[in-house]
Amino acid sequence: MGKLILVRHGKSLWNVKNVFTGWTDIDLAAEGIEEAKNAGELIKSNLINIDICFSSYLKRAIRTAWILLDTAEMMHVDCRYSWKLNERHYGDWQGKNKDEVLKAVGEEYFLSIRRGYDTAPPSLSTNDERNPKFDPNYKALDVSDLPLGESLKDTSKRVVNYFFEAIAPELAKDRTVLISAHGNSLRALIEYLEHISSEEIAKVEVATGVPHMYEFDGKLNVTSHYQLK
Numbered sequence: 001m002g003k004l005i006l007v008r009h010g011k012s013l014w015n016v017k018n019v020f021t022g023w024t025d026i027d028l029a030a031e032g033i034e035e036a037k038n039a040g041e042l043i044k045s046n047l048i049n050i051d052i053c054f055s056s057y058l059k060r061a062i063r064t065a066w067i068l069l070d071t072a073e074m075m076h077v078d079c080r081y082s083w084k085l086n087e088r089h090y091g092d093w094q095g096k097n098k099d100e101v102l103k104a105v106g107e108e109y110f111l112s113i114r115r116g117y118d119t120a121p122p123s124l125s126t127n128d129e130r131n132p133k134f135d136p137n138y139k140a141l142d143v144s145d146l147p148l149g150e151s152l153k154d155t156s157k158r159v160v161n162y163f164f165e166a167i168a169p170e171l172a173k174d175r176t177v178l179i180s181a182h183g184n185s186l187r188a189l190i191e192y193l194e195h196i197s198s199e200e201i202a203k204v205e206v207a208t209g210v211p212h213m214y215e216f217d218g219k220l221n222v223t224s225h226y227q228l229k
């Protein structure tokens with residue numbers, strides 16, 4: 001079985017401004033570019049050879065993958081992109097300052113959405129300009145597949161599906177796979193891979209730009225996981 005490397009994109013311009021981002025296509029901040037370079041240096045100094053790369057459709061994850069591969073001198077590596085690795089869709093909270101939302105809705109409700117499992121944020125209305133159906137990047141998709149606001153559970157469904165559909169077959173070929181994605185889409189995958197309960201996942205935070213390595217047995221059970229530092 002191959003190895004899996006998960007990396008959360010470097011800090012984006014909205015991470016720095018403390019704004020809910022979700023599917024909004026925000027680029028890396030200068031600090032995020034440095035984090036992506038650092039991740040590439042770690043891959044290189046640990047002599048890891050990446051065979052294939054997967055990223056979400058969002059430029060902060062794509063650019064992180066490109067910078068990482070460039071720094072690691074592996075720009076030839078094939079990259080595949082899927083909306084199923086996108087960040088959790090944050091519904092009507094997208095574009096809003098996190099502290100202001102917290103003040104407006106109270107801590108309990110805020111945390112039930114932000115770090116809870118089942119609770120979705122308030123949905124976008126179908127004619128909201130932030131509806132992904134208005135974004136040409138998603139024009140090939142069926143509108144019924146496009147979320148208007150997701151819980152972590154909803155995010156987990158699409159991410160874990162994609163893992164089995166596209167990524168597990170590469171691991172089965174003994175390949176070393178890089179996934180560049182997002183805080184919550186990676187939490188969803190980590191919850192699945194490490195058998196973390198839906199209560200415990202609330203405490204898991206994925207740091208930006210830190211490569212997480214996973215090794216597996218022949219049945220795709222995780223045998224070890226560690227962070228490159």
Ligand SMILES: O=C(O)[C@@H](CO)OP(=O)(O)O
Nearest residue numbers: 019020021022087114183
């Ligand atoms: O804004 C977002 O889309 C996410 C990730 O940055 O935020 P949070 O960590 O608050 O879930």
